[in-house]
Amino acid sequence: MPELIHVMNLSNEEREDHEYWMKEAMKEALKAQEKDEVPIGAVIVYQGRIIGRGHNIRETQNLATGHAEIQAIEAANHYLGAWRLEGARLYVTLEPCPMCAGAAVLARIETIIYACRDPKGGCTGSLMNLAQEDRFNHQTQVIEGVLDAACSQMMKDFFKKLRKRKKLEKLSTKTVDNADL
Amino acid sequence: MPELIHVMNLSNEEREDHEYWMKEAMKEALKAQEKDEVPIGAVIVYQGRIIGRGHNIRETQNLATGHAEIQAIEAANHYLGAWRLEGARLYVTLEPCPMCAGAAVLARIETIIYACRDPKGGCTGSLMNLAQEDRFNHQTQVIEGVLDAACSQMMKDFFKKLRKRKKLEKLSTKTVDNADL
Numbered sequence: 001m002p003e004l005i006h007v008m009n010l011s012n013e014e015r016e017d018h019e020y021w022m023k024e025a026m027k028e029a030l031k032a033q034e035k036d037e038v039p040i041g042a043v044i045v046y047q048g049r050i051i052g053r054g055h056n057i058r059e060t061q062n063l064a065t066g067h068a069e070i071q072a073i074e075a076a077n078h079y080l081g082a083w084r085l086e087g088a089r090l091y092v093t094l095e096p097c098p099m100c101a102g103a104a105v106l107a108r109i110e111t112i113i114y115a116c117r118d119p120k121g122g123c124t125g126s127l128m129n130l131a132q133e134d135r136f137n138h139q140t141q142v143i144e145g146v147l148d149a150a151c152s153q154m155m156k157d158f159f160k161k162l163r164k165r166k167k168l169e170k171l172s173t174k175t176v177d178n179a180d181l
Numbered sequence: 182m183p184e185l186i187h188v189m190n191l192s193n194e195e196r197e198d199h200e201y202w203m204k205e206a207m208k209e210a211l212k213a214q215e216k217d218e219v220p221i222g223a224v225i226v227y228q229g230r231i232i233g234r235g236h237n238i239r240e241t242q243n244l245a246t247g248h249a250e251i252q253a254i255e256a257a258n259h260y261l262g263a264w265r266l267e268g269a270r271l272y273v274t275l276e277p278c279p280m281c282a283g284a285a286v287l288a289r290i291e292t293i294i295y296a297c298r299d300p301k302g303g304c305t306g307s308l309m310n311l312a313q314e315d316r317f318n319h320q321t322q323v324i325e326g327v328l329d330a331a332c333s334q335m336m337k338d339f340f341k342k343l344r345k346r347k348k349l350e351k352l353s354t355k356t357v358d359n360a361d362l
Contacts, residue, residue, distance in 0.1 A: 064264040064288035065246075065255055074246055083245040098311050099283030102304075106280055107245035120318065123283075127316050130279050135308050137301065 004125045004132070007113075007145040018091075018113050018146045021045050025091040025115075026147065028055040028068060029154060035060045039154050042068035042092040044076040044085065044109075051088070052076030068092060069100035073107050084108045093151040095122030095144070101130040104140055111141040115151030185306045185313070188294075188326040199272075199294055199327045202226050206272040206296075207328065209236040209249060210335060216241045220335050223249035223273040225257040225266065225290075232269070233257030249273060250281035254288050265289045274332040276303030276325070282311040285321055292322040296332030 007015050021043060028041025032055035044052035054071025057063060069092050077083050085107040095118040096104065104112050117126050124131045124142050131140045188196050202224060209222025213236035225233035235252025238244060250273050258264050266288045276299040277285065285293050298307050305312045305323050312321045 058264055062262050062264050063255060063258050064266065065251055065258075065284050066264070070246055074244060077244050077246075081243050083239055083243050083247070085245065097283055097287065098317075099280050099287055102278055102280030102283055103246050106278065120316075127314075133308075135301075136279075 004129065005141070005143045007143055007148075010143070015146070018143065021050075021089070021091045022093070022113065022115060022147045022151075024050060024053075025068075025093050026151060026154070028053050028072075029093045029151070032056040032068070033154070033158060039158050040068045040092070040094045042072040042090060044072050044088050044090055046076065046080070046085070046088040051079045065099065067097065067100050069096055070103055073103050073109075077107070086110065089113060090140075091146075093147075094118050094155070095126055096124050096131075097121050098123045098130060105131060105133075105136055105138050108138050109140050111143060113143045113146050115144075115146055116148045116155070117144065185310065186322070186324045188324055191324070196327070199324065202231075202270070202272045203274070203294065203296060203328045203332075205231060205234075206249075206274050207332060207335070209234050209253075210274045210332070213237040213249070214335070214339060220339050221249045221273070221275045223253040223271060225253050225269050225271055227257070227261070227266065227269040232260045246280065248278065248281050250277055251284055254284050254290075258288070267291065270294060271321075272327075274328075275299050275336070276307055277305050277312075278302050279304045279311060286312060286314075286317055286319050289319050290321050292324060294324045294327055296325075296327055297329045297336070298325065 024043045025041045029039040033039035037056045037059055040056040042054045043050045052072040052075035054068045056068050057066040076085055087110050089111045090104050090109045091113045093115045095114045101123045112131050119126050131142050205224045206222045210220040214220035218237045218240055221237040223235045224231045233253040233256035235249045237249050238247040257266055268291050270292045271285050271290045272294045274296045276295050282304045293312055300307050312323050
């Protein structure tokens with residue numbers, strides 16, 4: 001199994017290149033946030049350009065499979081007219097879940113690059129590493145930690161706002177309840 | 182982690198019920214076969230009826246994510262207008278891969294029922310068991326071996342025919358090559 005690489009172990013030039021594309025994935029994450037979805041975004045980069053974009057649409061589309069990575073992979077498949085994405089990179093703001101790590105392996109993605117870890121469900125380094133499981137018929141390279149702090153903060157801010165909104169909703173329900181008495 | 186159940190350990194009544202729905206998944210597999218796709222089919226059963234069907238469309242749609250289970254889960258999501266498929270069963274003719282096992286867990290499927298094992302990529306019993314991984318926030322029941330022999334034979338016949346066709350194509354190319362000389 002190849003090793004998981006932290007972006008800080010790469011050259012400055014490589015790190016800057018990965019940060020450039022991760023910012024594009026972050027733009028996708030913001031699209032999700034605008035829809036009140038957990039802000040997770042992804043892009044597929046092939047031969048120096050983006051051939052697929054995606055963001056989390058689980059709640060708005062009522063789709064269990066509506067993860068950013070799946071949307072981006074499917075868009076890239078459509079763009080190339082091919083299910084194989086050999087030589088392509090998947091950039092995503094959060095560590096992939098089992099479904100998305102599996103999809104990247106099936107699509108023959110060359111490298112998965114993610115920002116922050118998901119300690120509860122991440123399957124490319126945290127709970128396990130499905131992208132580098134040598135019993136599967138393909139393995140991908142994995143680079144972690146690209147714009148980690150920025151992507152992590154985006155998630156924290158989202159959940160903080162969500163908790164605040166839920167608290168306010170609860171309070172307003174209580175006020176209505178009291179008015180009813 | 183709950184245990185993987187073999188259908189032979191269930192009652193006759195339960196086995197017959199599972200076989201009834203697996204036959205529906207087999208109908209889906211035949212649809213894939215008609216398109217020259219590897220014959221894999223799936224259905225989602227909820228409250229005694231099918232709410233999602235799917236078959237392998239990877240080659241015809243050039244879609245890395247075009248597995249039977251993903252199609253069936255998405256169809257069920259659309260049908261219910263909900264990403265949560267709590268209380269639903271996923272029937273599939275071949276053991277799910279990491280992507281599909283992951284999707285079933287994300288969709289909160291109650292039980293995955295499959296026919297034959299996939300020793301090379303199966304992730305609900307063969308290489309690992311992602312559906313019953315207790316570090317994830319949901320686990321499904323898993324029943325294996327329902328119409329195992331019939332589904333396995335369907336796959337074997339498909340690959341046998343494919344090999345025969347490829348051999349004939351090779352021979353016909355050779356004949357053309359010789360004619361060119």
